[in-house]
Amino acid sequence: MNFIHFMELLLVAAILVGVGLPLFRGLSKTRLFKPVNPRSEEYKHLLVRKEEVLLSIKELEFDFKTDKVSEEDYHGVRHKLELEAAAILDRLDQLEQEKKNGSARAAKAI
Amino acid sequence: MNDFGEFALLVALATALYGCVSYVMAVRGNRVDLYLSADKTPLIVWACVAIASAALWRAFLTDDFSLQYVWAYSNREMGTFYKIASFWGGQKGSLLFWTLLLTTYMSVAYLQNRKKNVALMPAAMTVMLVIVVFFLFLLNFSTNPFERIPLPPEDGRGLNPLLQNYWMVIHPPTLYLGYVGFTVPFAFAIAALITKNLDDGWIRLTRKWTLMAWFFLCMGNLFGAAWAYVELGWGGYWAWDPVENAAFMPLLVATAYLHSVMIQEKKDMMKVWNMSLILLTFVMTIFGTFITRSGLIQSVHTFDEATLGYYFLGFLGVVIAICTGLILKRLPLLKSKNELDSFLSRESSFLFNNLLLLGIGFATFWGTIFPIISEAVRGVKITVGPPFYNQVNVPIGLALLALIGIGPLIAWRRATLSNLKKNFLKPLAAALLFGAALFAFVPLGGRADILAYVAFVLCVFVMGCIVSEFYKGAAARMDLHEESGLGALGALTWRNKRRYGGYVVHVGVVLIFAGIAGSQAYGTHDQKHLKKGESLQIRDYTVTYERLLAMEETSVKSRVIAQVGVYKNGRRIWTGQPEKEFYKGQNQPVSEVDVLSSWREDVYLILADFTEDEAATLKVYINPMVSWIWTGGWIIAFGTVVCMWPDRLEERRRVMRQKKQEAAFSPAQE
Numbered sequence: 001m002n003f004i005h006f007m008e009l010l011l012v013a014a015i016l017v018g019v020g021l022p023l024f025r026g027l028s029k030t031r032l033f034k035p036v037n038p039r040s041e042e043y044k045h046l047l048v049r050k051e052e053v054l055l056s057i058k059e060l061e062f063d064f065k066t067d068k069v070s071e072e073d074y075h076g077v078r079h080k081l082e083l084e085a086a087a088i089l090d091r092l093d094q095l096e097q098e099k100k101n102g103s104a105r106a107a108k109a110i
Numbered sequence: 111m112n113d114f115g116e117f118a119l120l121v122a123l124a125t126a127l128y129g130c131v132s133y134v135m136a137v138r139g140n141r142v143d144l145y146l147s148a149d150k151t152p153l154i155v156w157a158c159v160a161i162a163s164a165a166l167w168r169a170f171l172t173d174d175f176s177l178q179y180v181w182a183y184s185n186r187e188m189g190t191f192y193k194i195a196s197f198w199g200g201q202k203g204s205l206l207f208w209t210l211l212l213t214t215y216m217s218v219a220y221l222q223n224r225k226k227n228v229a230l231m232p233a234a235m236t237v238m239l240v241i242v243v244f245f246l247f248l249l250n251f252s253t254n255p256f257e258r259i260p261l262p263p264e265d266g267r268g269l270n271p272l273l274q275n276y277w278m279v280i281h282p283p284t285l286y287l288g289y290v291g292f293t294v295p296f297a298f299a300i301a302a303l304i305t306k307n308l309d310d311g312w313i314r315l316t317r318k319w320t321l322m323a324w325f326f327l328c329m330g331n332l333f334g335a336a337w338a339y340v341e342l343g344w345g346g347y348w349a350w351d352p353v354e355n356a357a358f359m360p361l362l363v364a365t366a367y368l369h370s371v372m373i374q375e376k377k378d379m380m381k382v383w384n385m386s387l388i389l390l391t392f393v394m395t396i397f398g399t400f401i402t403r404s405g406l407i408q409s410v411h412t413f414d415e416a417t418l419g420y421y422f423l424g425f426l427g428v429v430i431a432i433c434t435g436l437i438l439k440r441l442p443l444l445k446s447k448n449e450l451d452s453f454l455s456r457e458s459s460f461l462f463n464n465l466l467l468l469g470i471g472f473a474t475f476w477g478t479i480f481p482i483i484s485e486a487v488r489g490v491k492i493t494v495g496p497p498f499y500n501q502v503n504v505p506i507g508l509a510l511l512a513l514i515g516i517g518p519l520i521a522w523r524r525a526t527l528s529n530l531k532k533n534f535l536k537p538l539a540a541a542l543l544f545g546a547a548l549f550a551f552v553p554l555g556g557r558a559d560i561l562a563y564v565a566f567v568l569c570v571f572v573m574g575c576i577v578s579e580f581y582k583g584a585a586a587r588m589d590l591h592e593e594s595g596l597g598a599l600g601a602l603t604w605r606n607k608r609r610y611g612g613y614v615v616h617v618g619v620v621l622i623f624a625g626i627a628g629s630q631a632y633g634t635h636d637q638k639h640l641k642k643g644e645s646l647q648i649r650d651y652t653v654t655y656e657r658l659l660a661m662e663e664t665s666v667k668s669r670v671i672a673q674v675g676v677y678k679n680g681r682r683i684w685t686g687q688p689e690k691e692f693y694k695g696q697n698q699p700v701s702e703v704d705v706l707s708s709w710r711e712d713v714y715l716i717l718a719d720f721t722e723d724e725a726a727t728l729k730v731y732i733n734p735m736v737s738w739i740w741t742g743g744w745i746i747a748f749g750t751v752v753c754m755w756p757d758r759l760e761e762r763r764r765v766m767r768q769k770k771q772e773a774a775f776s777p778a779q780e
Contacts, residue, residue, distance in 0.1 A: 008117045011161075015125060015154055019132075022146035032142045033229070040775040045309045047767045052376055056522065063521040065589070066582040068533060070526035077451070077524050096774050 043095045046088050053085045112177060115165025116256035119206075122158035122213075123246040125151050126239045133236040145232065152220040152235055155242060156213040163210045166203060166255055170196055176262035179203060179255045185268035187666045195278045196269050201403060201418070202255035204282070208399075209245040211283075211290040216242065219294050219319070227315060233301035241293060244425055248418060268666065271693045271700040277337035285330030285357055289395045291323025292360065296392035299385055303436040308381060308443050310374055317371075318754055320388070324364045325750040331357050332743040343701035343716050345635060345731040347739070350499040355478045356398035362471040363391045366464040373457050376522060379446035382437065383464075389433040394471075396426050401478070452524040459517040466510040473502040504561055508568060511623050514616050515572035518579050537574025544570040552632070562631030569624045576613050576620075583610075605759075607752050614749030621742030628735030635731040642724060649732050651713060652677040653686075658724045666694040672717045672726045676706065688717040688728070712736045 057078060064074040129151030136144035166179070170193045175181040183199040184192075198207040216238040223231055249255065269278075295316035302312040334354065335347040348354060367387035373380050400422035437444070450457050477494040484492040519533045545567040552566075553559050580599060583606075587598035603610040638646045640655040647653075654675040662668045671689040675682055686704040693700070706713040714731035 004111075004113050007114055011118065011121060011158075015121065018150045018154060019125070019128065019147045022150075023143050025143065025146075027141075027143040027146065032136060032140050032145050037775065040771070043774060044767075044771055047770060048310065049378060051763055051767070052378075056376060059522060062583075062586065065586040067529055068519065068521040068525060070529055073524050073526045080451075081523075099774055 039095050046092050050088045053081055057081050111165045111168055112256050115162040118158040118161040119249055122155045123250050126155045126243045126246055129239045130236055133232045137232045152216050156217040159210050159213045163206060167197055175266050176258055178257045178259050181266040183269050185266040187664045192269055192274055198282050199269050199273055202253045205249055206255050208286055211286055212242055215290060215294055229305055229307055230301045233304045234297045237297035237300045271696055275341050281333040281337050284326050284333055288323050288327025288330050291326055292392050292395050294319040295388050299388045303440050313371055321754050327361045328746060340703055343703050345714055350496045352401050352478045355474045356401040359471050359474055360391050360394035362467045363387055363394055366467040369460045370464050373460055377448050379448045381444040381446060393429055400426060454525045456520045456522045459520050463513050466506050469506050470503050508564055511568045515575035519575055537571050537578060540574040541567050541571035558631045562627040565623055565627035569620050572620050576616055579613060607755050611749050611752030614752055615746050618742040618745030618749060621738045625735045625738030629733045632734045637729040639727045648730050650678050653730050655726055655728055658720055668692045674715055676713055686715040688715040690717055707737050709737055
């Protein structure tokens with residue numbers, strides 16, 4: 001066996017060990033993903049939306065300061081954004097409450 | 111070492127295939143063990159490809175002509191600099207280089223996201239591994255860079271003399287970094303479609319990747335133009351060559367994406383559009399490699415052995431079919447609940463900008479594939495030249511230029527017309543005043559003159575808009591935070607890097623437009639056969655041919671240099687030295703131009719021919735404002751760095767979100 005063949009063998013052995021080891025750690029019954037909780041996903045999405053709407057309000061204020069929107073349009077758009085933010089915050093509270101109630105019920109059942 | 115390199119390529123293919131299969135099985139069977147096993151493959155594949163690349167580089171540096179590829183693209187006389195660059199001088203090496211970059215990107219994306227984005231990672235890694243498998247399949251079974259020559263020759267043929275230029279080391283890697291970079295957002299977009307994670311998570315995740323790929327592609331295009339300018343010796347920097355077009359099209363689509371994606375982030379709409387744009391960008395990058403490697407379309411860039419057309423065509427077909435199928439399947443989930451608030455809004459201006467960019471993209475695509483279509487339909491290959499592209503793309507480009515100025519002055523969601531008029535007044539007045547002043551100085555005889563005139567006026571208008579944006583922003587900050595003018599300007603840019611970095615990029619684009627307009631409309635050239643001491647008069651310049659110098663630089667390369675004195679208003683301002691280089695074994699000499707560059711214009715000298723009595727034919731170009739294009743490129747680079755600079759506030763917001771999510775729904779399901 002020459003040096004190159006030895007290196008090739010070493011490479012293959014290293015790869016086999018690398019990809020093979022996890023298969024023999026007795027993890028075959030461990031689940032990769034927990035079932036997706038749609039409420040958690042919605043919560044995550046709403047957190048991002050909340051940030052975006054709040055940033056939009058800040059940006060609108062800046063646009064107003066730099067004279068891109070009239071006072072009338074500023075108040076109109078700001079009102080719309082505030083309503084959107086309020087709806088998001090309500091829904092976030094609702095999801096948090098549902099989660100708390102669910103946890104409390106589960107604790108009682110135990 | 112060659113054997114080891116070849117073996118590493120084969121092992122990389124086997125590992126990548128295993129990675130694809132085990133990722134899919136891990137997700138389908140919801141098994142951690144398979145996932146952990148598959149998760150090792152991106153780094154292993156990268157390591158194997160790196161070994162193969164190191165082996166090929168070693169073969170170049172040690173003049174190992176037992177490899178057909180090294181023999182074809184190198185020789186003993188070439189310097190180390192060019193031996194390193196010869197790696198991507200031909201089809202085989204360029205594919206290996208592409209694969210090296212692809213696996214490097216894949217590994218970085220893997221290391222960055224493996225713990226943060228478990229939901230998307232298996233699918234994203236599978237997509238990238240499938241693409242890697244395609245390239246590794248070609249490298250192993252169709253275009254192997256380790257192919258041997260049974261009886262190795264003493265010396266190689268050497269790199270094409272046209273490629274023996276320092277740009278060879280810079281331009282292809284930059285362009286490839288751009289092309290390959292779009293694989294990452296593409297893979298995460300497909301992963302989002304497969305896993306139904308269709309909020310803007312994948313967009314935030316890949317925002318910097320997209321920007322980086324865009325930056326490299328943009329720079330790659332500009333570097334290519336700069337190389338063509340100094341090497342090809344025809345006085346220009348862009349010829350609408352099919353391969354230039356192939357690099358230009360993904361840039362246009364990606365630019366459209368970078369703008370429209372902001373609407374999705376702000377308003378949670380246009381999901382189908384953005385998804386389609388990023389998928390199309392990737393398709394365009396593959397189309398680009400198809401053009402270069404199919405041999406179907408004639409181009410100065412086509413590889414000698416362009417034989418991979420059908421493979422790339424097949425791959426392109428599969429990618430398009432999968433993308434279209436996935437988008438159609440997920441259409442109900444991609445539908446947006448929000449609508450545009452007003453026609454007069456930043457969102458609408460972005461939509462127009464998208465339409466214009468795609469318009470230029472489509473015209474360029476049509477012109478590029480027209481020879482194939484005409485041959486298929488009428489049996490005659492009709493090539494579409496620069497007049498077609500200029501006829502269609504220049505007016506659209508000018509409309510786009512105007513929009514660069516208009517867009518930033520319009521507010522998001524709803525702008526007020528009266529305020530808009532007020533905001534446009536000063537930039538418009540500046541542009542009109544400039545236009546009136548310019549009217550007296552420039553000719554307006556032909557179409558090119560008029561278009562250039564309009565372009566200059568628009569450039570002033572756009573610059574006015576950008577300056578007014580910075581000024582108003584800084585003034586507002588000075589009011590609110592009691593900062594000094596400079597402090598406010600700095601803080602404004604620092605706290606809104608994406609917005610104001612974008613404006614800096616726009617300044618670069620304006621300079622490029624101005625440079626193109628000036629050089630296309632007001633350039634001139636002349637050619638004359640001159641004896642020693644004779645002169646040629648062009649514009650304000652007197653170009654005097656002084657003498658011819660011949661020298662043997664190496665045993666394979668000799669140079670013939672013309673010494674030329676350039677005078678302006680009777681004063682000698684420069685000694686130019688255009689030359690012809692002769693390479694042993696090459697039929698055609700290579701012209702090396704000499705350029706005196708200034709912000710106003712370039713004096714561009716070509717030694718077209720010479721005779722035994724030491725007379726020379728000189729071709730002289732006066733190219734106005736070409737340096738503006740290169741300056742614009744550097745400004746774009748600076749603006750992109752500003753945009754990409756890490757944003758601590760955003761990172762803080764991300765961490766806060768995660769904490770909140772964990773507090774409400776522990777453990778967090780990212």
